Amino acid sequence: MRVSEAAQTHRLEQQFAFLNEADRLKSVLRATTLVDGSRVENSGEHSWHLALYALVLADQARPGVQIDRVIRMLLLHDLVEIDVGDVPIHSANGAAHGSAETQAAESKAADRIFGLLPNDLRDDLRALWEEFEAAETPDAVFAKSLDRVQPVMANLMSGGGTWTTYNVTAEQLDSRVGVKVARGAPALWAWVRGKTQAYFG
C-alpha cells in the first residue's frame, strides 16, 4: 500500500468513526412530540426537520444570512446531546438550559465527538458548532430562531405539548422562546405568537 492510500484509508476510518457515532443522536429523546403527538421526537430527526425549516423559511432571514451555512449549523447543532442528552428549554423552571454546567458538559462532548474526525474537518465543524452556540453572527442568530420556533409549532399542532407538561406561562413563552425567535425572524415570531393566543392569550 502506498503512503497516500494508507492516509486515505486512515481518513475514511476517522470520517466513519464520526458518522457512526453520530447515529446515536437518533436515540436521544426530546421533550417535544411529533406534530401528530404519537411519540416524542428524537434529536436526529429534529435536526433534519430544522434543516428543512431553514430551506423553506429562508425568506424570513435578515439580508445577508447564508442559508447553506445555517443548514450546516443545524445539522451539527445537537450532536453534543449524544453525551449530554437534551435539556428542555422549559425544564427545571427554565434554569437548566444554557446553564454553566450544561455548557461545560457540552464543550467536553464536542471535544470528544468532533475529535473523532480528521483534524481539518474537526476544526471546521467544531467552529460551526461554536458559532451556533455563541449566537452572535447573523447565520447563527437565524439558526437559533428556527431551533426555538419548531417546538412551538409542534406544541400548537399536538394540542399543547410541553407547555402543558411544564405549565408554561405567556411570560415564560415570550422570554424563553419569543425573544430568541424574534431576534432572527421577527415577522415569523409575530405570526406564530398570534397562533398561540388560544393557549396564552
Next chain:
Amino acid sequence: MRVSEAAQTHRLEQQFAFLNEADRLKSVLRATTLVDGSRVENSGEHSWHLALYALVLADQARPGVQIDRVIRMLLLHDLVEIDVGDVPIHSANGAAHGSAETQAAESKAADRIFGLLPNDLRDDLRALWEEFEAAETPDAVFAKSLDRVQPVMANLMSGGGTWTTYNVTAEQLDSRVGVKVARGAPALWAWVRGKTQAYFG
C-alpha cells in the same frame, strides 16, 4: 390588514402546511436498522444522517460537485415516502425499488407534497427532487452514492442487517448498491466493499 400583510400571512400558512406535513416522514419506517441494531431507522432521521454524510465526505465527491446542493437534495429526497412508504432496495428480489409503478406513485406524491408550498418554493424544491431522482448531474450522482452507502455501513455495524433479511448475494450487493456508490464516489466504494468481505467474500 394591508394586502402585503395578507400575502405574507398566506405564504407562511403555505410554508408551514408543508413543514408540518413533512413531519410525517419521521413515522415512515425503513428496512435498515440503527447502527446499534436497536430498532429500524425512520426516513426523517435517515435524511439527516445522509446530509451529515455529505458534509463529512465532501472530499469523496468528484471535482465540481456543490456539496450544499447535495445537502439540499438529501434533505428532500425521501419526502415522497410520506405517501408511498420506503421501498427497500433488496425487497421483492430487487424488483420493487425504481419500478415504473413506484416511480408513478412517487411523482403523484411529489405533486401533492411540494404542492403545499408557495409556487416559487414548490418549483425550486420539486426541481431539486427531480434532479436527484434522474441521477444525471454530478450533484445528484454523488447524493445517490451517499443514499446507497449509508445502509451498507449500518448493516456492517449491526451485524448483517438487511443483507440477512433479504439473503443478499455478493452479486446483488455489487449490482444494486456497488455500481451506484462507485459512480459518484469510487474510492469510497472500494474502501467500503473491502469492509464487506467478511459477509460476501
